[in-house]
Amino acid sequence: MxxxxxxxxxxxxxxxxxxxxxxxxxxxxxxxxxxxxxxxxxxxxxxxxxxxxxxxxxxxxxxxxxxxxxxxxxxxxxxxxxxxxxxxxxxxxxxxxxxxxxxxxxxxxxxRNKIVADGLNDDTFDVTNKGVHLSAKEFNEMLADPNTICVDMRNHYESEIGHFQGAVTPDVDTFRDSLDIIEEDLKDHKEDKNLVMYCTGGIRCEKASAYYKHKGFKNVYQLEGGIIEYVRQTKADNLENKFIGKNFVFDHRRGERVSDDVISQCHQCGAPCDEHVNCDNQACHLLFIQCKSCREKMNNCCSDECMSVAALPEDEQKKLRRGRSVSNKIFKKGRSEALRFKK
Structure with a gap:
């Protein structure tokens, strides 16, 4: 087997x-x-x-x-x-x-211990007491309500290339980082505002909506099926699309074009760009935004140092990587000091 x-x-x-x-x-x-x-x-x-x-x-x-x-x-x-x-x-x-x-x-x-790394103790609240699910049409209507606060539950490198108009986009590296920050920032609006959340496919909002209801938020909503389902519904029902840019995805594509807007920039030269790449130096593998011109100039690398390493024969690269942990660098997601125009 x-x-x-x-x-x-x-x-x-x-x-x-x-x-x-x-x-x-x-x-x-x-x-x-x-x-x-x-x-x-x-x-x-x-x-x-x-x-x-x-x-x-x-x-x-x-x-x-x-x-x-x-x-x-x-x-x-x-x-x-x-x-x-x-x-x-x-x-x-x-x-x-x-x-x-x-x-x-x-x-x-x-x-895994959890299907999403949220850092929460599920025994401390009712995870089934979730927020109200919204269709694309209902979501658009809720965005038009002045009493609505729309929050992006994704990480900075996701919202950097695309997000809903007017959404709060926390500058965080992980989902677990965003939970306490959002609660603190919105603590004065637990009863008088609509808390509307969205993510890529809906899974992060399932847990987050229950968590925020536990924390005292009275009007909690989430986009059913996330950005992916929202785009499908807007096309199928001829609705106005309120998402600008690209939707970051966790596969080799790294992004799906939703609108023609390019809202981010190359992390190396600052030119308009929303193409995520991984550094070709396998000991780095940093995720960052790189335009075609910089890709050619830097040989698909994030820095001169990585470009030098990536040019070495594979057996020499393996020797350099042996015994070294690089995970902290891999998950910086564009935070490297080598990038001049990072978010």
């Missing part, structure tokens, strides 16, 4: 090219008590590996959080499999705005 990937990302990319088949990028989540996350993880991996599913899926005792891609020809087989799992039957699937056959190149199903 195969429980892990046997192909590299490069080998998988070649197979995708050779197949000539289109794939669908999909995301979904569900909070549900899972008695044995490891057994459930293995069950999903075996079945999804056979269905040629690729992606990044987190399993915890509290539920599942999935971003994945599936061959278009096997979508209904994939959906039938989900429906065979009682707590996933008829689950809402967020279909990507822009499709890319190589959005994911491996199948990674991981067991």
């Amino acid at each position: 195969q429980l892990y990937n046997k192909l590299s990302a490069e080998e998988r990319a070649q197979l995708i090219d050779e197949s000539g088949e289109d794939r669908l990028t999909i995301s979904f989540y569900q909070y549900h008590h899972i008695k044995n996350p490891t057994i459930f993880r293995n069950y999903l991996f075996v079945n999804w590996n056979e269905q040629e599913v690729l992606g990044r899926i987190y399993i915890a005792s509290e539920g599942i959080n999935a971003q994945l891609s599936v061959p278009s020809r096997r979508f209904y087989e994939f959906k039938e499999f989900l429906d065979s799992i009682p707590f996933l039957k008829d689950i809402r699937l967020n279909i990507a705005i822009e499709q890319d056959n190589k959005s994911f190149l491996k199948l990674k199903v991981k067991v």
